[in-house]
Amino acid sequence: MGIKQFNYSFFFNHSINAQIQNKNFPIKTKNNFAIPIQNHTGNVKIVKKPGIYNNIDGLISSKKYKTSLSIKIADCVPIYLYDTKNEYYGLIHSGWRGTKNKIITNTLNIFFNKFQSSPENILIVIGPHIKKCCYEVSWDVAQYFSYITNKNKNKWLLDLSQEIKNDILNFKIPSHNIYISNTCTYESLQCESFRRDGKKSGRMIGTIQYAK
Numbered sequence: 001m002g003i004k005q006f007n008y009s010f011f012f013n014h015s016i017n018a019q020i021q022n023k024n025f026p027i028k029t030k031n032n033f034a035i036p037i038q039n040h041t042g043n044v045k046i047v048k049k050p051g052i053y054n055n056i057d058g059l060i061s062s063k064k065y066k067t068s069l070s071i072k073i074a075d076c077v078p079i080y081l082y083d084t085k086n087e088y089y090g091l092i093h094s095g096w097r098g099t100k101n102k103i104i105t106n107t108l109n110i111f112f113n114k115f116q117s118s119p120e121n122i123l124i125v126i127g128p129h130i131k132k133c134c135y136e137v138s139w140d141v142a143q144y145f146s147y148i149t150n151k152n153k154n155k156w157l158l159d160l161s162q163e164i165k166n167d168i169l170n171f172k173i174p175s176h177n178i179y180i181s182n183t184c185t186y187e188s189l190q191c192e193s194f195r196r197d198g199k200k201s202g203r204m205i206g207t208i209q210y211a212k
Helices: 097-099 102-111 160-167 194-200
Strands: 017-019 035-036 044-046 050-052 057-061 068-073 077-083 088-094 122-126 149-150 154-157 179-180 204-210
Touching: 017 077, 035 057, 044 102, 057 068, 057 102, 068 077, 068 088, 077 102, 077 160, 077 179, 077 204, 088 097, 088 102, 088 204, 097 160, 102 160, 122 160, 160 179
Parallel strands: 035 050, 035 068, 044 057, 122 179
Antiparallel strands: 017 204, 057 088, 068 204, 077 088, 077 122, 149 154
């Protein structure tokens, strides 16, 4: 699979390095990263040093701790967050379960309640993921969401990025502070996709770190 690099550092004015890279990228540098053991939860943790964090799908750190964050993705939604004033940043893995469990809401509650963030200072990137065009689900999943389109009697198309954006807008974060990638991991052969390739699928690595 020819995985290309996606770089969203521009959206954070290059104060933050935010990328999705080849799955082999972290092997030589994994000791420098906080790495979550992802279970499609709504669990978010503030981390102050590199290491393995069990049963976590969202990580937060800051310029003070200088800890690089990472997640693995292959259709689920990578979400990058940065508060430009207090210099906290986060990286979230949000599949349908994480979206249902409001992991972005849990993350933003930490930013607002613990860090006293202001809406206008938060920048958010929603990275490549399986888009509505290709994300067919049954009612057992569709029932939890608002942004669904009935495809036929038993199937719906789910728009995860709009679900997540709606949760973000509930915090009064300006719409222009949110960037949504138009890349569908299912459609793009440059991306890993579990829905497309099943057990043969690899994983892409999302990373975020404070620019030195």
